[in-house]
């Protein structure tokens with residue numbers, strides 16, 4: 001209720017990002033994981049990691065290879081979408097998490113970005129990461145074209161409905177050069193957080209509305225420093241209640257979590 005009426009970009013709104021979907025409960029980056037994150041837990045965003053196939057299709061997958069999250073092997077960049085679509089993206093989850101296994105996860109397909117957009121359209125908010133952009137020249141343009149095709153360009157959505165995130169500043173700058181109005185989030189690994197300076201934060205604020213650091217490197221002090229630069233602050237990946245409580249106490253403006261239900265409870269004070 002506290003978020004009622006507040007923009008997704010309002011620093012006083014606490015943002016719950018379903019990381020790879022509700023990936024604590026369902027196979028990451030599959031439609032059931034997004035459905036649980038979006039509909040069951042009512043997370044503010046579904047998070048989507050992008051990879052690109054040999055034939056230039058954007059798909060939702062975290063790793064550069066299909067090995068961990070499907071029954072196949074090899075690099076996404078060496079496979080066509082048709083080849084990717086033959087893979088089983090759910091059975092691995094049942095094997096790794098027997099207590100959460102469900103029959104219907106077996107045989108799930110890797111979704112394309114287009115399939116996700118055609119399922120949810122403007123009814124969901126998307127937190128989209130350009131992964132390994134140096135491996136996939138042109139992925140930013142493809143992403144913006146796909147957004148446009150689904151009427152999700154920055155001038156057609158509510159503020160913050162589509163956020164683009166990357167560890168690569170170069171990738172974010174490419175997006176900005178093509179559409180200066182898409183809100184951007186600079187991701188940061190722990191070592192980058194530890195090396196943060198005021199000058200770097202000032203520079204980031206020139207192109208991004210916020211940062212997504214590893215929560216492991218956050219302290220009360222660096223959270224204050226980041227927030228003092230008028231940046232949104234969404235640390236990843238905060239899965240334990242005690243860490244969620246601590247992050248909120250430090251002053252973050254949201255979290256990426258595999259357990260959006262748990263974060264809802266924490267925000268409600270349960």
Ligand code: G3P
Nearest residue numbers: 049129165187212236256
């Ligand atoms: O995008 C935020 C967080 O997901 C970054 O780490 O490796 O889970 O994509 P990763």
Ligand code: CA
Nearest residue numbers: 047048049129
């Ligand atoms: Ca990610």
